[in-house]
Amino acid sequence: MAAGLVDTLKGAGPFTVFAPTNEAFAAALTALKITKEALFADKALLTKILTYHVVSGAVLAADVLKLDGQEVTTLGGLTFKVTIDGDKVMVNTSNVIKTDILASNGVVHVIDAVLVPAA
Template sequence: MLKALRTTTLSALLMAAVAAPAFAANPEVGGAPMYENKNIVENAVNSKDHTTLVAAVKAAGLVDTLSGKGPFTVFAPTNEAFDALPAGTVDTLLKPENKDQLVKVLTCHVVAADAMSTAIEKMIKDDGGEHDVKTVGGCVLKAKEDMGKLTLTDENGNVAHVTIADVKQSNGVIHVIDHVLLPKM
């Protein structure tokens, strides 16, 4: 009887393990799992911390681009990062007549490469403590390490910290940041 119970229990455990859904190896972002087999847009739309970014990507007409083959590295500002901009900035950028400016701001958060944090850290070290990161939008960000954290400084001197690194996507990687990076205007 005990042997039959063990066999039944073992069989049940094995069946449960086989039937269990596969969980993402990535960290959760905005309370949502991030799946390596989904693209940047497919994952970002599920993050409750990135609703402003997703709305901006849609308004800028960049959904197809960021759903494309890539590879892309996206430094993804949170809703709190957008909220920290001067009052009215986001509403102004989302207006159709400001689409070009919105595209410029957003593409200054995108690099045409799959750059995991270890690769960025190596470039920083190889360059003597600071590495120039050229973005799709033509901005040059300064990447540094500050007390073990990756930071990015935009062309205006604003500093963003990477709060969640290495969120793998099917077409690149996302690094969550705590400030919006702005081009020189």
């Protein structure tokens, strides 16, 4: 399944990825009480978490600002909430810390925590 996600993201897109930092992934593994190896072995959970970070379409920072208070549907069909507080932009409880990293098929925004879908 995760391979299917990679194939999807290699497609024409466009996509927007809210990408957690390496530190955010390490903290999430600790919080979830799971090892990296166990997460990678659980393809269903891995795919659910990864697709929770991807939105169809190229959503630039200026577009994100227009989403204040709205639920956004992810590639996996789940939703997360965008909140703006002054100059702080949050996706659920994750802070957006770097924006508008352009890719050939979309855009990446870096966040400081992994978005974990409800069980």
